[in-house]
Amino acid sequence: MAGKYVVVDVETTGNSYVKGSRVIQISAVIVENSRITDQYTSFVNPEVPIPSFIKDLTGIGEEEVAKAPRFGEIAGEIHSILDGSIFVAHNVKFDRSFVAGELENAGFVNPIEKTLDTVELANILLPEANSYKLEELSDQMELEHITPHQADSDALATAELFLMLLEKAKNLPVATLQKLCKLSKNLNGSILSFFESILKEKEGRMESIPDELEFYRGIVLKKKQFSDKEAPIQSLAYPKGTEDKIELLQPLIKEFESRNGQFEMMDTVYESFRTNTHAVIEAGTGVGKTIGYLLPSIYFSVDLQEKIIISTHTIQLQHQILEKEIKVLKDAVPFSFSTALIKGREHYINMLRFEQTLWEPDSSYDETITKMKILVWLLQTETGDMDELNLSSGGKLYWKRICNDGSFVDKGNDPWTYHDFYLHSKNLAANADIIVTNHSMLVADLKHHVLPKSPYIVIDEAHHLEKSVRTKLGRMLDYNHIKFLLGKLGTTEKKKKFYILDRYTAKVSEVPSVHSFIVDNAIDGLESETDDLFILLSQMLKSTRSSNKVKNRRAKLRVSDQIRSGAGWQKVMLCAERFLDFHKLISQGVEERLALINKNQSSLSTAELAFLEEMTGFHEEWSEMGSQVKHLLSTKGNSEVTWLESDHQCMANRTSVHRQPLNINQFLSERLFKEHKSVVLTSASLTANNTFKFFNEEIGINSFERIEKRYDSPFSYEEQVKLLIPTDLPEINSVSMEEYAESIACHLIAVANATEGRMLVLFTSHEMLRKTYELLDDSNELSDFILLAHGVSSGSRSRLVKSFQQFQKAILLGTSSFWEGIDIPGENLSCLVVVRLPFSPIDDPVTSAKLESVQKSGRNPFSAFSLPEAIIQFKQGFGRLIRQKTDRGVFFVFDQRIITSVYGKAFLRSIPSIKVEKGPLDDLIPSVENWLRKK
Template sequence: MAGKYVVVDVETTGNSYVKGSRVIQISAVTVENSRITDQYTSFVNPEVPIPSFIKELTGIGEEEVAEAPRFGEIAGVIHSILDGAIFVAHNVKFDRSFIAGELEDAGFANPIEKTLDTVELANILLPKANSYKLEELSDQMELEHITPHQADSDALATAELLLMLLEKAKNLPMATLEKLCELSKNLNSSMFSFFESVKKEKESRLESLPEGLESFRGIVLKNKQMPAGEAPIRSLDYPKGIDDKVKLLQPLFKEFESRNGQYEMMDTVYQSFRTSTHSVIEAGTGIGKTIAYLLPSVYFSVGRQEKVIISTYTIQLQHQILEKEIKILKDAVPFSYRTALIKGREHYINMLKFEQTLKEPDSSYDETITKMKILIWLLQTETGDMDELNLSSGGKLYWKRICNDGSFVDRNNDPWTSRDFYLHSKNLAESADIIITNHSMLVADLEHPVLPKSHFIVIDEAHHLEKSVRTKLGRKLDYNHIKFLLGKLGTTEKKKRFYTLERYTAKASAVPSVHSFAVDHAIQNIEAETDDLFTLLSQMLKRTRPNKGKNRRAKLRVSDQIRSGGSWQKVMMCAERFLDFHKLISQGIQERLMLIKKSQASLSPAELAFLEEMAGFHGEWTEMGLQVKHLLSQSENSDVMWLESDQKCMANRTSVHRQPLNINCFLSERLFKEHKSVVLTSASLTVNNSFKFFSEEIGIHSFDRIETRFESPFPYEKQVKLLVPTDLPEINSVPMEEYAESIACHLIAVANAAEGRMLVLFTSHEMLRKTHELLYDSNELRDFVLLAHGVSSGSRSRLVKSFRHFQKAILLGTNSFWEGIDIPGEDLSCLVVVRLPFSPIDDPVTAAKLEYVQAGGKNPFSAYSLPEAIIQFKQGFGRLIRKKTDRGVFFVFDQRVITSAYGKAFLKSIPSIKLEKGPLDHLIPSVESWLDKK
């Protein structure tokens, strides 16, 4: 790496120099000849107050900077260090803006000419990294990073990261480097110089590709491996006794705990498969249910030569099973077995399309970065699965162009067929014993089979199955998606893909019946009809459901009464015009694709790639038309339809939804009737110790089945105390603002007693936002880090990581935070449920469900609302205790849990623990003593 690099990090009082934020610490590490040669560090007196959040984050307060020099006093030193060097930082714009601003104010010219951003470089060279934050990269790459968020440690870690990335770049194949150099010319940094210098250094040496890599059509990628065929095992004895199971599992865990519930669950799953019987199993927290269903599945699959499908709720859980529990069992069982993870084809890269996009000039920044990181990823991946990649939002849009979503090109004409990742995943699945998929893919397979045939299925997180089926079988239409598809067609003649398609049609000497002028006219008109359609829908929503709260998301169920009104008739007329233009465009594209397909053997790879992309687009376009037709057609009694928008009810933020109300018949016919044994398991399936509600919801109630529960092995009575304050008002008896103020006051008191480590679960985004605003404005929690879903930036997983990072943290969450969050140990010691999790009765699906239940002669509250809320309540409670050594307090702010007749049903749904009730000031000492905070 030629030249001198100076790696800089600054800690500041805020995010913007021009808005008055100033440097409080600076560190500059000099890197020359691929090694660190010097480091300069100094605190800086900013002459402005340091916010409490910055003190908590960095550990730097007024005491540390009181005797430190002002920046002007060290500006000369900084200028001389940076002069003539390439300026490197992790998020270079931030550090550069502060250094340039401080130097200019001190009377120095800005010496920074060339920059290099290690965020950008890591994005390219570490395509599979979970995060590009410095602290998390340091953990992943095992770099020394002693005191994160202090400039000396951050700068040194960034310098070590730079050297590690340089080493990775040096080991890249020459063909990959050449493509990176070509692409990096589009980037606004010294990225081109970086890769060019590495390439020139390698040019002086002869190199051969490392083992396991191959170069094909100028792209270097990893060889795919098919597992070797093995002779079937004739006899395989399942470990029936406890001693046999302990002997298998004990060597695999440092802190092994023998769990009778886990062993009993193993036997139940094996019996279910062996006798071709369905089973429903509730496994309490700590049972170890994943191993409990995997071990018998593996023994049964290999011993009986029968594939077993494991379905999880999310793709993340798919990977967790493959990378954690499957690996554990491979070391345990005395035989080998094969596993395959399979997803929808859009998850896999289409190499023909990717190859051709590399040749496109003038790519956007996000596209360029994504192309570069995919080139690196192809050296590592055997799956071609996009979920291995950490993509930006712009990168995900680019992926839609290059994913395996079409089938226009015949395999014989696609030069990449022999290296197709989707076909490879299907081949692996065909040869596998255990196939891991997700609920969405499983439901899709029930309609249109793609997965290898199997009569034996395990469905984990089965309490989500009903929702997964409704979502997958349902339809959604939104303005932005239609506009995105129209954008793919293009709005100018120069960019219109339809005109490119027309040129290829002419080249094939074919004459389509739908003239291009007619298609062009339809494209222009359908844009106007789209605007009109969603304006009508949003106006109807705003008129019928005036906004009740600043942050409320409006929903309107489309009832028969609404359908008979004049406003809906206008919507239908507009939709009909839309569909007329849509049909003409669809015919024009399809006809041309079919005409060209006949002569595709004579087309170039670039032409084939474009046509494959157009075929994928046509599939999306056709599906969108079906959505409009289905969503706006006469409603079936079994469906529920609604409009949804944000508080402003703007046309481009309005969507139309339609879902089947009940999916039990679908699952009964397609899943339980067609398969010999389906095992359904979750930590939350029963209500009042009965599976009745769950079984009827998913349609298994009419089948013979095993039903069993395995209690958690945790000693909850020694780990958790349940506290119910009695001095909070009923939500319906006071204005929402007053109720939120009461909640905020109680949270402040509880947070101080528990010293943070507190997760607060809401049932309403509006209530969460209002409470967060009050907590923030009160200044009573200024020493705490306050995080809120939908308010603080970042995904759910990012917020959870931030919560675990800070000692005194409070996390406010809604729906998705009630489950799937694993925060063991002292990171979470206080859980607060603000309200019992009843679904709002004005939610379209809930309202339709309640009407349906009532029409069947049942009480809608006791037959639907209460059981659904209890299952959610159980999931929420399960966030607190994740290990045998955990300890915490569980607050329920909703007094209905002790005052209502149905409150006992909630308390019976969780383990038996000590309950204390009374005014909050009477409960606070219990919090402090239980958590040992005195």
């Protein structure tokens, strides 16, 4: 690309020039003829104080800028560099506002006319990037970035990123560039100029599409790959001996360790398949359970020509299995085998719908960016799976329009049928030996047979199975979803898709019986009843909340028999009946029109066919919403629990209604264990009090013959962990929440100073976490520490964990999701603190209903349910500390009940035998310091 680009980065004293923040460092990298030609960098004396957090972030303080020039002294040189160039930056609005402000303040006319934002370009050209932050993009793209948050390093990294994005854009096919140019007209002019200049260069010469790509209906996409099975080259005999397993795995696994527990687990899994017996296996941290079940599964599957389904709870583990363990085993075993990953169809793009949305004018910014990034993504995706994409919230809303949501029109008329990604994933699964899926998809299969038939299943992360089944079998209704569906149909202020249906219906002679004006009134009525319904529900939550001592946590209210008999619920029922009357009228109108159009489907254009498919999907979703209202509010099931939920303010538009089966053991007994020859369930935490009894009862396997095995972790916990229990903390019930939080904060400050951070603190309450965080944040004693808290600090769980690992002195506070699934090996995590034993709150709707059910059966609710559930969670939390044999750390339990209660010993017995010390915290601190110094 011709022209001069200047890539700029500034470090500043704050976020806003107009509010008084000023530049403290500036760097400008000059890019000409697709290469870096020069760089200018200077510290700047801002003539205002530099805040401490800016010093910590950038490493730039008063010493660095004291003798530096004021911006006015270098303004002429900066103006000369920028004059006539295109201004490029990562988050260009920020850098441009400061440079323009400083130049104008120095008396210069702002020379910046054209800008390019590398965040925007990266969003389009790197659709699968995990993050678009400069530091993380630099890591992903392996760009040199020596000192992040200093202008010279940031500007150079941004320039390298820009050149890489430029090269990527030059390699795009002409057809893709043409579509990007068309869509760019909805964005700023510089993005359009960027793509147009590249297109102009490419259109002037002949271009052939690479062999791995194909051009279809104006879109270039990657050809789908079909793997052929190869004949075995050696014996299919399962390696039964230890030496055989070592010989197989040792050459291919880096830092291979011979683990007897892993080898024994392999034999157990193979034996359960061979004898058609179910198995329940607890494999401690470090056993290597994934290889432990994959290797025997592969041998058994290929030898007996039987598919095996592997189900996990998390998407991360699904991809890890395919990208890590399966790759190792493909090189290890002496024969070929095939694998396939399959998810729910809503994960896959519907190409017919996507194609038609490309013609829509006046898309929003998020929609436009998402369309552009999908066009680039289609050049590289083999799956069409949205989990590969990094989508904004607006992008996710757009995805709902173009996903493969299960609606069905005649595939014979769909020009994209051969290229359908969901059908392709099903075809791969139909021909695969090993099928990897998730618990949600597995439950869907148990209900409707959506997976290839297989009598053999491995369920990893099996401690999540009960909750996954309850969630999948349950129903949920929220205000925003109903409004979203109404928005798709249209409102009186907007042109309705309903009337587009009328336009298509006019092509046939039959006239619908439900007239447009009837539906129009019904839409208005349904909007009004939706508002009224959720206002009533939120008021019920508020009235209950007013008597609750804890005001700020998320509000939940179980709809009990007492509530159902009250006047408030009767109002809800009457409103729901009016809602359903309007819903029925709209459904009839849509159904009639769809039926008429479907009669003439063969005469529809591609655009009309895409609209018909979208509306068919809408109608299915609309019908489901009506049945949800009827089921959630109008009926009562003794075997189910219903509750209302909202944010702490109990706002109507944040309120939702939930209904789930109370127990799923009978469902799994009949659909899973009875219908399959062998189901292997495994996790690091399945036992409580050294027995599988609680887990077996919860999932309904207790009446079936099964193998039960426990394989302990190979780690030397006695040498790696010390358990410390401070005895000078108050009982939570004896003091106020504020006083208890103060005690926790004081203890955490002392522990943090002794361990130098590297500390994960696990809470059971968001409210307690927030109060503790505020106290720690206000304390002057932790000024050298980075403090991160889930739900308080910005970012997802994975983002917080990554930030935690980047800093030496870091403290991470987390709740429920942080008790498991976090892997922080090495010295990054040296201290784990459990603030409270993880009992589920008794006022949680599902927990309270389960406790009632247990009590009615004549058992003790605490010992039969609350205690074993908490022990399993406690074991998961403990497992965060030691992730490899070289790890070393301290484990604090702040809850006195672990030593003062009768049941406390059950928690201690649930974890490996380790050194225990208890006493006042001041007496424990020297022990902590001595323990961590021993290496």
